[in-house]
Amino acid sequence: MINFFLGHYGYWFAILLMCLGLYGAIMKKNLIKKLIGMTIFQTAIIIFFVASSSKWGATVPIFDEKIGVANTAKYINPLPHTLMLTAIVVGVATMGVALALVITTYLRYKTLDESVLLKRMKKDNDN
């Protein structure tokens, strides 16, 4: 049992981060906090991917004469890491768009608190 937890500590950490991020993105009222929650969520998934392909006692996936081609278990699978490079770029782009939206929102409504924001939006609708 203890091995089940300690042996997969990377995954447990990722799951913990994921829950934290999801909680922040859904439950927090402040838009910036929501955004932070979303970013934590995305980062958790990056950690999950990286943890899934990490290996003790293996080396970078570049041909090494000492190891040879046949012994593929000695190389780390590079694919999840490369995928995560793309995911990081996507995350940065999302963050950029989100911050731009937050700034526009603040300039128009002078608040970032969602409950106040919704009240002011409703007032606009009624006019």
Added chain:
Amino acid sequence: MIIRNSAALIPLILLFTAVSIPIVALKKKQIAFFMVMIATSLSVIISFYNIFRVLKVGTIHYHFGGWIPPIGIEYVLDPLSSFICLVINVIALLVLIHSKKIIEMESNIKSVPYYALVLLMLTGFNGIVLTGDFFNLYVFLEICSLAMYGLISVGGKQAPVAAFRYLIMGAIGGSFYLLGVGFLYIKTGSLNMADVRSIIPHLYDEPTVIVAISLMVIGFGIKMAVFPLHGWLPDAYTYAPTTSSALIAPTGTKIGAYAMLRTLFFVFGVNYVSKTLHITDILAWLSAIGIIYGSIMAIAQKGMKRMLAYSSVSQIGYIGLGIGLCNPLGLIGAVLHVMNHAIMKACLFLVAGNYRVKLGHSNIFKLNDNIRKKMPWTTAAFTVAALSMIGIPPTLGFFSKWYLALGTIKNSSWIFLAVLLISSLLNAVYFFRVLEKVYLKPMSSNDLEEPNMSKNSKADEVSSSALIPVLILSVALIILGLLNTIIVKGIIEKMIPAGM
């Protein structure tokens, strides 16, 4: 050579034009519109070419850079993907023709970046539909979502808030999907859909695979706005500018539906998702709740765009229900409804836009029978689309509901049949509410007012660039409705996956 590469051409043309628009149209803003026209017309032509080629020679695989899958990325053109691709591009072309005058009137839209974003979004849509690779799908999903956030946020004063809430939901949805892909990759070691399809039957009992499916379905469900995950949709569609909502509403959610259909039936297998995991049952029940909920909420709205947004929630339910029924008739109904709803919603949102241009609002309670005289053609187009939405023959809306109803009868799921019928009645309620305002004179108005009325009610239609797309869409609803057997027999029946 170009013809041999036709599968990859559409996203490439759109992406290239999207990137070059800000540079080419730097000095002269009018060029942007013509570049968009050329790019979308080309993609419509290529989509037509693709669909005929697929029907002739069967599924086409295009390997990017000559790398053979599962190592390389491939594009797959089969009847389903080429059909959805065609629908997206035709709708986009018509909406963009309509946008010519509209964009100039919207004060806070800069046309050059706006058109660049539109093309980026279309790149994403076409990429999602054509790709045969799970991670490639994620990248395109995020490209089109990012473009969509931008397109929504340039609307009215509340638009950035709506776009932000959509962004949080959309990013979480995308992340859920990515997590699902991660689980799948851990088990299968492949990202290629066809390759995963051949590996997955050996792993049907693995909990990891079940978790992967669940996460992917949640992700697509958010993008598709299935009932409990639809929270972002009404605000986003309401506050977006006319062109954005007319572009996003018909196709944006269908992309999620397509991705769901592709993953569930073509990758994981029909029997597995329906008989073993019962995911399709859950989807069907949620969709059924969504259908009723969306229709009832639509009746309660006073703005036309908000009404149409809630009606989108309900229409997505039809597609989800068709997928969830998990039999050939339901699938035919779902795919036909993708096309049908795309045409109807584009038409209705464009009509709402035309009303906003001429009247300055699209509030249902402020409409009166003057509009019928002022804008006869726009109102006629609205009527046809509304009739199709309700499902009155010979419009296309009748036939997709007909196939869905046949599907429910085949499964003997009478509750779903009742849901379909009740929701048609509810559709009638919220569309006739508008038609009544537009076509019938209120009882109180007597003959004395007549001279006054006729004075300010001479024909004042919107410009032809805004009118022709609306008319084409509404005529298409009737013509395609009459031709529905050709479409169903010729294309849609070829889409039915093995084992259904």
